Amino acid sequence: MRTRNRQPASSLKRRLGAPESVRLRLRLTYILSVSIGIATLSLAFPHHALAAVQIIAHSDILLTATVADFDTGYKLSLGNSVLYQCDQDSTWQIGIRSLDANLGPSDDATYTKPLSDLYWKGGSQGSWIPMTTSYVTVLSGSSSPGWWTVDIDYGFLLSWFNDKPGTYQATIQYTITSY
């Protein structure tokens, strides 16, 4: 029974040499297959999934704290641009979160700076917001194709009592989603 399903590859070649009526049926079959494929593609992937967006560029930020910053109680880094691209008209949303649960330990490992000591604001968020590991929307909207930027400000809380020497940092994730 299974031998009926096994055909050598050369059988296709033989088909190509088939009469005109057979070749026509082959073409019709091919066209039908393509049509089915395109229809399936359209149904399975509606318009919103076709909007192409991506984060193009941004910069790492490493600040250095001074006595004046400690006296002020914070250190700011303003206007950090995140460049993103829309390939076509799209509605999108940019989110931000930390991939780290804290800012890491002091050099002597006796203190861990909490993630909540890192604040940010920007986009549609006009107030300082403590960083968390959950996504928070920075900006949402619609854009025509092109490159766009959103500026994000960062601020570290500083304390003479808590912040022992060390390098404290978090990996921040920017995510853009199109609809």
Next chain:
Amino acid sequence: MQRAYSFKALLILGVIVLAALLVAASADRALAATASDTAEVGISIGILEVLISHGDINFGTATGTGYTSVQSGDATVKRNTNWKVTIQADSAAWTGSNGGRADKPCSHLEYNRSWSPGWIQLSTSPTELASGTPGEYTGTMSYRVLIVWADTPGDYQIDVTSTLTGN
């Protein structure tokens, strides 16, 4: 039968190829619809410290032997590690001028700390004034001078140094 079967095989093959193309195309599009990237955001903190000492202390004119009036001033320490502050006279004796003797000992200057009772004679050896954990602290230092009959009339001055270090 053979011919009909071949048509079906071609049809199935076409659908498979299209499905493969569909998966590949959709994978690209799906990634583009949600894109992420990361950045490091950090701050480097070194050893930071501040010692704000009071300014010059002037005892005015002594009117007799014994101790002068007490003069005070505030001092502030800020440091982000454990710390200590020491005090010492820069010289073993006061500098006398306008008739003041040159050998009035530095120990005639005594200090008192608001956070610790008692008067302590100054010396040229660093003496711990205070110590603590990271933070910001302010205290009051008080001073008095012992006047003895050996102190000839004149002006007397002595420099005192306070030093903040890690502990």
